[in-house]
Amino acid sequence: MTESLTGPEGATPQCRRLTGRTAVVTGAGSGIGLASARRLASEGAKVVCADVDGERGKKAAEETGGLYVETDVTDSEQVEALFRTAHETYGSVDIAFNNAGISPPDDDSILTTGIDAWQRVQQVNLTSVYLCCKHAIPYMQRQGRGSIINTASFVAVLGAATSQISYTASKGGVLAMSRELGVQFAREGIRVNAICPGPVNTPLLKELFAKDPERAQRRLVHVPPGRFAEPEEIAAAVAFLASDDASFVNATDFMVDGGISGAYVTPV
Numbered sequence: 638m639t640e641s642l643t644g645p646e647g648a649t650p651q652c653r654r655l656t657g658r659t660a661v662v663t664g665a666g667s668g669i670g671l672a673s674a675r676r677l678a679s680e681g682a683k684v685v686c687a688d689v690d691g692e693r694g695k696k697a698a699e700e701t702g703g704l705y706v707e708t709d710v711t712d713s714e715q716v717e718a719l720f721r722t723a724h725e726t727y728g729s730v731d732i733a734f735n736n737a738g739i740s741p742p743d744d745d746s747i748l749t750t751g752i753d754a755w756q757r758v759q760q761v762n763l764t765s766v767y768l769c770c771k772h773a774i775p776y777m778q779r780q781g782r783g784s785i786i787n788t789a790s791f792v793a794v795l796g797a798a799t800s801q802i803s804y805t806a807s808k809g810g811v812l813a814m815s816r817e818l819g820v821q822f823a824r825e826g827i828r829v830n831a832i833c834p835g836p837v838n839t840p841l842l843k844e845l846f847a848k849d850p851e852r853a854q855r856r857l858v859h860v861p862p863g864r865f866a867e868p869e870e871i872a873a874a875v876a877f878l879a880s881d882d883a884s885f886v887n888a889t890d891f892m893v894d895g896g897i898s899g900a901y902v903t904p905v
């Protein structure tokens with residue numbers, strides 16, 4: 638029998654591709670960010686956990702043996718301080734996983750979404766990525782090395798009749814920005830990719846769909862595997878993009894969506 642490379646289901650992966658690297662993770666307190674902070678740490682990285690939620694952010698840092706830096710990713714000075722602190726503490730900034738994001742209920746159809754909701758989502762989901770890249774890249778230029786992973790979404794490449802108009806537009810912006818930066822800085826040893834997760838089984842989603850199974854079904858029918866992703870499945874892709882295994886993967890829209898974006902008719 639061939640042994641699985643990742644061990645039994647749910648076990649910590651055994652590869653250590655990130656020893657000696659410093660990774661900054663925004664939105665590290667929950668969901669995809671937390672799973673990724675765990676995964677990057679398990680592969681040997683020193684992890685700097687950034688979040689606005691002090692309790693959850695500190696917990697993530699304790700668990701991963703890293704550092705918590707309270708950061709509102711919409712604030713330029715705080716983001717600048719985040720990357721400076723990472724560099725001062727660990728001596729390098731090798732990986733930036735710019736992941737914090739929101740999808741509030743008042744961001745809905747264009748007909749009902751007000752300018753405040755529109756702007757708040759743009760700030761947290763798109764301006765934050767601009768700020769994180771702006772403040773991470775100079776360290777990476779000096780090192781001649783770096784991997785930036787920006788969280789977009791499958792909705793950046795697919796239209797949804799269940800609209801969240803500002804969210805979708807913000808994620809489209811993340812894709813375009815990541816592509817441009819990946820091209821601009823490639824000859825300085827810096828790779829910039831956008832990751833596009835499909836719908837993920839986060840606590841919020843579970844709660845929402847437990848209350849409203851029809852709403853879950855409306856979406857699940859479009860997902861070829863017939864289930865949502867687990868945060869650890871996104872984290873595995875983040876670790877790959879962060880590592881030298883992805884040394885020729887740059888400026889891409891990296892889909893981790895179970896095939897939603899390739900599907901017409903799904904299996905029954």
Ligand code: NAD
Pocket residue numbers: 663664665666667668669670687688689690693708709710711736737738739740761788789790791833834835836837838839842
């Ligand atoms: P989550 O709500 O579980 O975690 C987001 C984290 O970001 C939280 O810890 C929150 O405190 C933090 N955060 C929010 N605003 C912040 C701010 N201004 N500054 C710093 N931190 C802030 O979300 P998640 O589901 O893990 O999503 C993470 C990313 O993945 C987001 O960008 C989201 O848009 C994207 N995404 C999620 C899904 C999904 O189905 N969950 C699918 C595709 C893309």
